[in-house]
Amino acid sequence: MNYKKLIPSQKLRLELLKFLDFLPDKLMIKLQYRLSTGRRLNIKKPTRFTEKIQWYKLFYRKQLMVKCSDKYDVREYVASKGYSDILVxxxxxxxxxxxxxxxxxxxxxxxxxxxxxxxxxxxxxxxxxxxxxxxxxxxxxxxxxxxxxxxxxxxxxxxxxxxxxKLLEKDQNNDLVDYKFFCFNGQPFSLYVIVERFLKDGIKLGIFDTSFNKLPYKRIDIPALKRDIKKPRNFERMLKIAKDLSVDFPHVRVDLYNIDGVIYFGELTFYNGSGYKGYVPDEFDFELGKQFVLPKSIN
Structure with missing residues (x-):
């Protein structure tokens, strides 16, 4: 079931969520997961990445995550790791x-x-x-x-x-390629490469491993990247940055840009797609889930 197709109006969806704001987090997350994915949420023994994101929301509340979710305060965190030079x-x-x-x-x-x-x-x-x-x-x-x-x-x-x-410069294709590294306990596992954000047909998304080999998976809600993408210059430094910025968390997505070898920081994201976005084939949800070793609760 796709609840966005069922309720196309974002305003109406927000009004409905506002009405249901009184519901406990666990109950609401179970409901949203079922409506978004069509599956029951296994919160006791989660195996999928999308399930573990829900567990992460409920039971892991490290205060540093607030600082790193704030698009201004995160700059101090990035600088503290020795990467002031990549801040926009x-x-x-x-x-x-x-x-x-x-x-x-x-x-x-x-x-x-x-x-x-x-x-x-x-x-x-x-x-x-x-x-x-x-x-x-x-x-x-x-x-x-x-x-x-x-x-x-x-x-x-x-x-x-x-x-x-600063407005970052687009490349010769009128594009600004976005590299989103999925990291687990300081180890990048895979990354999204997002292109064509500013073109008429809309964004395309490819999934790559950390050697920059394209993987046979796609996000269920975003058209797949079909054209070849060259490994960016200074890719090894991007991996090092992703490692260093993710080491304090069981999981975080580290977003970077690379403009002709010049790397810029985008943001840190803890709840990719709010944990409601699936993959084709479905096995990639489990592959990511294997990497996500759940810590002890902090709540």
């Missing part, structure tokens, strides 16, 4: 959209909220930006009811702000 240049951090002095910003930049997903404003030409519309969007995102959506506790404890960063 920061132009400002703001509590409200009204605090942004647009005249002081360069012609190109990105504005984003520190706790959201898909809450970005990409400005490629400031002269064409409707500043009042941008401010309205940013404040709506800051004030949006998040409640317990996904029951991803680490994000719920973030006090949201707005940050403004």
């Amino acid at each position: 240049p920061l132009y400002g951090v703001y509590d409200r959209a009204e605090d942004i002095v647009f005249d002081e910003l360069p012609n190109q930049f990105v504005l984003k909220t520190t706790n959201g997903s898909h809450t970005n404003i990409i400005c490629e030409d400031k002269s064409k930006l409707d500043i009042e519309v941008a401010k309205k969007k940013l404040n709506q995102w800051l004030n949006a009811w998040e409640g317990k959506v996904g029951r991803e506790w680490a994000y719920h404890e973030i006090k949201p702000k707005i940050i403004c960063e």
Whole structure:
């Protein structure tokens, strides 16, 4: 069952989740997992990666995860690991959209909220930006009811702000390739390579091993990458960065960019797809699950 097809309106889905906010986390997670995957959640003896993500939400609550989920505070964590050089240049951090002095910003930049997903404003030409519309969007995102959506506790404890960063350059294909490393106790196991984010047909996703060999799996909800992708320059350094940034956690996804050998940090993600996104063939859910050795509960 795909609940997004059943309830196409995101606004309506959020209203429904808001209505159900009173439900205990375990019950709501079981319900959402069943609606999203069509399967019962085995929380006592999870074997799938998607099941272990649900366990992770419920029982592992290391406070450092809050810091590393915040798109601003995580910068301090990255710097503490010796990787200040991969941080995207920061132009400002703001509590409200009204605090942004647009005249002081360069012609190109990105504005984003520190706790959201898909809450970005990409400005490629400031002269064409409707500043009042941008401010309205940013404040709506800051004030949006998040409640317990996904029951991803680490994000719920973030006090949201707005940050403004440098707009990263696209490559010769008008693309910005995203490398997402799935790491377990400091060891990268596999990675997503996401391309064509800005093209008309939408994003494509390939799954690779750490030798950059394409694996015969795909995400069930994203079109598969079919064209050849060359291993990026400095790939071994990317692996080292992923190891160092993931060593403090049983599992985290480390997102990086690589622009002609220059590496930039994207974000750390603890609950990939909220643990509701499947794979074809289904066996990859179990393969990832084998890597995810559940720790003792911290709750």
